[in-house]
Amino acid sequence: MPLSLTAEHADLAAVASEFAERFAGILDTRGQLDAYSTGGRPSYWSELVDNGLHALHISEEHGGQGGTVADTAIVVEEFGRRLVPGPYVSTVLASAAVAGAEECKASTRGLALFAEGATGALVMPSSALLAVATDQGWRLRGSAKVSSLLSAEYLVVGFNAESATRFALIDVQTPGLKRIAATCSDLTRDAGTLVLDGLVIDGEVILEGLYATYVETLQAALLAAEAAGVMRWAVEASTDYAKLREQFGKPIGSFQAIKHKCANLLIASELATAAAWSAAVALEQDATQQALAAGSAIEAAIVPSVEAVTEAVTIFGGIGFTWEHDAHLYWRRAITLAAQVSPLDDRLASLGRIAVELDRQIEIELPDEDPAFRQHIGKLLDVAATLVNEHDGGRWYSRGSQRTFLAENGLAAPHWPAPYGMGASPAEQVVISQEYFRHGIVQPTSVIGEWAMPTILAYGTEAIKEQFALPTLRGELAWCQLFSEPGAGSDLAGLSTRATKIDGGWELKGQKVWTSGAHAADWGICLARTDTEVPKHKGLSYFLVDMRSASVVVRPLKQPTGDSEFNEVFLDSVFVPDEYLLGEAGQGWRITATTLQNERTQISSGVSAGTEDAMRTLIRDRGFVGSEREAFTSLGQIVAISSAIGALNLRETLRQVHGIQPGAGSSLAKVAQARLSREAASRVLRLAGPATLFAEAPADAVTGQLGVPQVLLGGGTVEIQLNVIAERILGLPRG
CATH class of the missing domain: 1.20.140.10 (Butyryl-CoA Dehydrogenase, subunit A, domain 3)
Incomplete structure (x- = not known):
């Protein structure tokens, strides 16, 4: 999936893609490889400026489009996917840095220049650039390796002086500044060594209020967006090839080894896109959140892009290891992206120091929020906050408890339909989750009931809904899932538990295994085979089983940890009344799909998988x-x-x-x-x-x-x- 999350951003990505196809197609790029190493404005630059794609993040008062860096990241990603050549990324990096400074003489002048179409590059501060205070300002000496240096007309140069990091906007024609050409690893761009030999920086060119952490996050966000575009190409190109290329009389994409390669590429690509998006969002947050997001963008997007293209080449095989194939051009692009964020270990150690105490946080902002709805939820939770949860042996028993109040007011599972929930939309679920957090209340969960009950509400009779819904929400009933068997784990359709029709109901015989919480469950959702004469997935039916029945034997399985969370369950001629067959006989496979898909919208401002x-x-x-x-x-x-x-x-x-x-x-x-x-x-x-x-x-x-x-x-x-x-x-x- 692309970086875009809104219809407007999807439209912008389409515009960027169309522009790249018309003015910077890969065949044209290949035909001009020799020209890119010398720098200068590429042939498409005037059309780019006419379309405003270079100035999306520059305010309208300074001649730009009045958007954000996130808008520009959409274009960067698409241009990365299309391998658009030249100094676009280096230029928007430089101009976005200028846009992040306070209003000052240097920023006003710089934004106007970039809005008019000037090219630029960003030079991050390093120990190789030394600054000495003089009466005229700071005298800079040192060198730095810079992407698109030869194409740049203006540089945003970072340097450390008087225990602070400063940035200056410098014309490349300034005395004391020298650019030494070098062949860039990325054949679609130029690069060179910037040499500063006594260059004097005064207050006229200092970008006031521009902080190193912000610039580092900006660089990580845009380079990660480009890396995400490169990785999208790797996924799309290698997958398309795997569908067409045949070996041993079959498409290679039918071989499990190739399937896994392509799937792993997709996972890496999606993580890269998410990390790039997170870094772009962080530009509106504080410095610690910026540092956390920047580290993630580097480690989850920029660095893995090299390996992603390498893996794509292994799918292409020999043809991908030729000059004529486009793979090496994307490979080179990825290598240069990683080079710009080195050294990596220093960044990771710094990230770890912050992460000891802090998580990545993103507060969701809702479009067209209804204040009255938030106020209503807040008032209900005000009442809930005055109540306590009372329980006995894991069962809630006080109808005045907080859990009961939340259940009976639709807040235990607000995504369920009324009268048991609120039928809350995803946006309303966000509001409810935020209000839970604000009130310091943990939103209750019925665990397996989260999957079982929506299915019961969809297929059960009114009597069944009434029997199970509120007791489950109040925590009075616990559920387990009787699906897996010793001979049917991942191959769920291959299960052998039989359900035979008898007077008034069904007789279930079989064994289930790896059943979480069965030893504490009151009821179980169970798949059993009711017809052996049809294809195996069509002969299944969906039952509700009373786990307290004498014919249900639960045997806990002790795990290597010493715990017994899993169980094997023996169904020894268990009688299930007709009313506990959910839906109709033979509908089990379709109903199970409903169960597996019925997870609530998971909302959290904490952006972490919790593994740390x-x-x-x-x-x-x-x-x-x-x-x-x-x-x-x-x-x-x-x-x-x-x-x-x-x-x-x-x-x-x-x-x-x-x-x-x-x-x-x-x-x-x-x-x-x-x-x-x-x-x-x-x-x-x-x-x-x-x-x-x-x-x-x-x-x-x-x-x-x-x-x-x-x-x-x-x-x-x-x-x-x-x-x-x-x-x-x-x-x-x-x-």
């Missing part, structure tokens, strides 16, 4: 071995990807809020989360060191590692999910 918590604890308690730098770098890497996964999930919420069809984000995030959990557990184990000799290892390092399979296997193995992503989302043929 154990590592945080380890560092806070100083239970790690090795250097602080190593510990912080490890945390930084995990937090960077965790934040990207959280941003991916949040983007799915925003799609719903904006009325856009949800994408594949939740499916992709599930795989990414499982893998990150595995990686995080391994890192915690390594950091804990010799302490893992004992069962009481810090940060639950041992039990965390032993619990990893639960994430990798639960809800379908990662490998099965990759097949599903490849076939259902990318459209690759079945094997």
Whole structure:
């Protein structure tokens, strides 16, 4: 999915794509490769300026379009996907930095110049650029490697002076400034070494109020947007090739190894897009949030873009390893993006230091919000805040409890239809979630009931709805899911539990396994085979089973961690009355799809997958071995990807809020989360060191590692999910 989340941004992406196709097509780019190394304005520049695509983020009073950096990021991503040559990205980086400064002589002049079409480049501060105070200002000496330096007419140069970082807008013709040409790794752009030899910077060119963290985040956001575009190309081009290229009489995309390569590319691409979006959003936030977002954009988008194109080449095979194929041009682009954010370890360690105490946060802003609705929810939660939850053995019993009040006022599951919920739209769910947070109340969950009850509300009789809905919401009934069997895990349609019609109902015989919470459940949703004469997925029916029945035997399964969250369940001639057959016999497969799809809109201002918590604890308690730098770098890497996964999930919420069809984000995030959990557990184990000799290892390092399979296997193995992503989302043929 592209960076755009709104109809307006989708339209802008379409305009950028059409522009690239008309004025900067890949064939034209290939025909002019020799020209790009010398710099200058590319042939399409005047048309670009006429269309205003260079000045989307510049205010109208300074001659721009009055938009935001997020608008420009949409174009950057699309231009990256199309491999548009020349200094577009370096120019918008420079002009966006100027736009981020306070109103001053340098910013006013710079914005006018860039709005008129001047080209530019950004030079980040570094120890290689030295500044010495003089009577005239600061005298700069040193050098820096700069992308699109030869094309730039103006430079935004960062330097450290008097314990502060400053930025200046400098004309490349200024005395004391020299540009030494070099062959850029990206053959569609130029590059060179900037040499400053006694260049004097005075107050006339200083960009007041422009801070290093902001500029670093800006750079990360736009370079990540371009990386996301490069990775989208890698996904699209390699997947299209896998559908057409045949080996052994079949399209190579039908082979599982290729399927998994393509699916993994898609996951990496979507994480990159989410991280780029998060960094663009962070430009409106404080410095710590900017630093967290910038680190994620670098680690989850810019750096992986190199590996993404490498992987695409392995799908193309030999043809992708030729000069004539476009792959190496995208590969080179990705390499130069990563080069501009080095050194990486320093950034990750810095990210880890911040992330020890802070999470990435994004507050959702709602279009056309109804203040009266928020006020109504606030008043209900004001009352709820005065109530307490009372329970006995895990069962809520006081009808005056907070849980009961929330259930009976539609706030326990507001996305359910009335009278049990509010039929809340995605936008209204956001409001409700925000109000829960503001009141310090945890929104209740019925766990498996979150999936079971929407299905019952869709297919059950009024009597069944009344029997189960409110008791479930009040926490009086717990549910489990009787789907998986010893011979039917990922292949759910292959289950063998039989349901035979008898007088007044059905007799169920069979075994279920890996059933979470069955030992504490009151009722279970159960799939059983009612017809063996039809294709296996058509012969299934959906039942509600009383788990307290004497014919239901639950045997807890002890896990390597010592816990017993899972169970095997034996259905020994269990009688299920007719009214507990949901829908009609044979509809089980279709009804199950409803169950699996009925998750509420997951709303949270916290943008994190939560996999870093154990590592945080380890560092806070100083239970790690090795250097602080190593510990912080490890945390930084995990937090960077965790934040990207959280941003991916949040983007799915925003799609719903904006009325856009949800994408594949939740499916992709599930795989990414499982893998990150595995990686995080391994890192915690390594950091804990010799302490893992004992069962009481810090940060639950041992039990965390032993619990990893639960994430990798639960809800379908990662490998099965990759097949599903490849076939259902990318459209690759079945094997």
